[in-house]
Amino acid sequence: MQSRLLALGLVSVCLLWSVLVGAADAPIAKDSPAELKVANRSIMVFRATVLGEVPESRVKRARVVINEALDEAGDMTVTVDPAQNNYLVLLGAKRAFIVSPDDVDTVEYASIQQAAESAAQKLRQVVAETREARTLHLMLKALAAAALATVIYVALLWGMAALRRRLHKRLPELMHRHTQALKVGETQVIDASYLYALLSRLFWLLRWVIVLLLTYEWVGFVLSRFPYTRPWGESLNNYLLDVARYLLEGIIGAIPGLGIALAIFFIARGITAFSRRVLRRLAIPGTVSWLNHETLQPTTRLTSLAIWLFALAMAYPYLPGAGTDAFKGLSVLIGLMISLGASSVVGQAAAGLILTYTRTLRPGEFVRIGEYEGTVTELGMFTTRIRTGLGEVLTLPNSLITGTVTKNYSRTVQGPGYVVDTVVTIGYDTPWRQVEAMLLEAAKRTPGILEDPPPQVFQTALSDFYPEYRLVAQAIPSQPRPRAVLLSVLHGHIQDVFNEYGVQIMSPHYLGDPRDEKVVARDKWFTAPAEEPKEP
Template sequence: MRHLCCALLILFSVLPTLGLGSEAAVSVADGIPAEPAELRIANRSIFTFHATLLGETPAARTQRATAVITEALRGSEVLNVSVEPVLNSHLVLLGGRRAFIVAPRDIGLEGGDTRAAAEQAATVLRQVVDETGEARNLHFLLKALGFSVIATLLYVALIKGANLARRKLRGPLLQLMRERAHQLRVGQMPLLDIHYVYMLIDRLLRLVYWLLVLLLSYQWVSYVLSQFPYTRPWGERLNVHLLDLLRYLLDGILNAIPGMAVAITIFFIARGISGFSRRLLERIARPGTLKWLTEETLQPTARLTSLAIWLFALVMAYPYLPGSGTDAFKGLSVLLGLMISLGASSVVGQAAAGLILTYSRTLKAGEYVRVGDNEGTVTEVGMFNTTIRTGLGEVLTLPNSLITGSVTRNYSRAVQGHGYVVDTVVTIGYDTPWRQVEAMLVEAARRTEGILDKPKPQVFQTGLSDFYPEYRLVAQAVPSEPRPRAELLSLLHANIQDVFNEYGVQIMSPHYLGDPAQAKWVPREKWYPAPAREADAPPGE
């Protein structure tokens, strides 16, 4: 009779939740959404209430269930946990008393089955009952304390063993590196600095050691907490977190394998196509095939082709790389795009100018050129800069954009065979016959060692000024190194002065101002005043 009255009381208490009670009760349950409340006993989460029953909010239901369960756990009798259905709800009973009710609204289902949620809550409650009994058992607590002490001693021993192993490895490692150092050489130069390699490996060993310490510490804390009933939920959560992390890493590795396989396949395909394109370009670069593809343009063409192939392969493989869809990769892409947009104007302009110089063949290494006020032998034509070495030993680095925007005079193109054009300008008065001036300039060129007899040096009258005509001597000289050309011009100018002095002709360069009382020339007997010596005379005199 007592059980029947209890069941009727419970039935009438849950009728409003089931929609069978008064309209006022239903409106209270449905009108105002309540905040969920978690039922937690002895650090274990048993159930989370969401519904309002008979005006009791989830917080009030949690408070009442906590009081009932705590009072029951204080007793010494054996407590059985069971689940009984009441219409479409379920009662969780503790020692024959109602602990709490699991209603459909608690699990977010209208009229749904609450059996599984109630059974799960009952399972956790049984575990709470068992752990409460263990917490009162002195023999169990002493046993747990003993296991904790053993685990602590084992933990300390493993830490010391790992530290000892790290120290033991440092000595043989250094000796092994010294023995193998002579094998890692390029010629007579060691490829690696043993000191820095040793520091790197020592830091790697230290990193592995601390990772091992952290892992052992994590496991030790988790094991010790799991030995005692009150802290066991914390230890279990630590194990769950570690297993979730390992599962996450393992799943990430397994999920990344197909993408990495595709990316590696694209890499090998791009490598094969790049090698094939280089060999194909080498065949096409043979004389008579393509006019624009020569020995000078083969190397940059091969590099550009390889760069285009690898960029295309990178774009194709990017979606298959691990983490390509993460925010980190997106942020890196934005950073690279910003850097390229900020520096692209000058870099791309210089690179385009380098390509123009390469494919237009304006100049090449070994040629003697004049770019603006800079004159010398081209030593290197790069993608962004061109290096010129002057006859005075200076090395000039000119931006390619400067070369493409200036007039370039190439003295090595208008010659027969190897060599370069050398020229100089003198101005002589109108009282000297032009035929005599031309003959004297040709004679000075003939006396200069390094100037070729064929083609024959030529003299051009490039201007008839108010007071003098202008004569330009043009000849071809070898070799094409910059220092001999400077020396050659010095010898040529010395021979021009000597020849004009021999024939008593005054050189009016750079400007004619008026006829002096005496002609400005040096007779032969005055060519070697002190400290000059006749042995210092130019060759051919």
């Protein structure tokens, strides 16, 4: 007790002298912080210069005093005594170090006394661990615990390897049995060969995650058994607990926002179903002029898209991680992609809406778009598909359709079907009434051309060398041929009828009439290798 009082008196005299010379009022010239670590455990971080000693010198002096006291194994009671504005941390009768006000991290500690008590508690732990390290039965107990943990760790690894081998043997049989049950009609939904590779990779990843966790826990437990390595083990365990706590707090903290986002999505789903029913009622003929059976589906899709985009914008702030840098970067990336590709995409979509709501085209109609001719098979948001008479399927951008002239051969017909027309040019020396009658006869002989409405012939031009006759008739798509085949048959009948009546088809320019008429006699119509059709 007397030695402690003597030490306190000496320290007080030194501090009073420093006040007189002006060192105590500026005890703390800011310098590089230095950490005091004893037996691999952090005790205190010095940040100030006290009694002329910089933080590094204070660390060296405190380490020497503490090590000497631990080596002497005398009185190792750790106490804290105030000395003016500072606190002394004593190890037995020796001063271990001084805690100055400027050494305190105000974020971590509320006062200098709390910082000094914390440093003293860590020093007491160092003293206890030093005694433990010098006790034989405690070290043997730590070795036994580490050996037992190692045996359990190896056993778990061996068990995982055995389970993995058994699972790999039974996995093909299990997958084959369950994938055979997943069928739609006679079609198997999932291929077992692809599923096996996927599950193998998932099990491999799961196995290594478990191995790493077991290894992490084993290393942390073994290091925590021995005094010198205990700080390392505690830091490993604390890090894992901090990560788990962070994840758990994040999950719990995201539940309210996630609930609000789900509520918004459920409300959007209800509004979408309600709007679908309303639009279906409005599509009844005589209710709304622009909404009918053709425009009902795209209008429903656009309405649903607008509702869900609005719901997504409302729910975005409540989604987990919406305020993180990752979400912000993703938003910037999506905005950049949309801005770069919006011009063409939005233009095609707008052209698709124009075609839909102006009802320029309908599926099943026969049209001519620029130089392309065929039956409309699909009218989409961005493209339109038509099937030509030769069996080709053409995909045309909607912007091309809105920017060119479109001829619709099905819109003016009576009932189902489309318009078939062809042009012939016959000289002025042939009576025009005869030409019209022959064209009508050829149309009458062509299967697939309707008698009602009857075909018509128009004289569309009186050129320099011949009149131009256009035959216009109506055909039905379900009748036996597509348009290209039907036109081919019609052209054949036109040639046959004109040959029967001895009329030449002299469309090219000529300088004089030929010596012999350019017609094919009936007995030569089926000259080899042509074969005359058999009578049914």
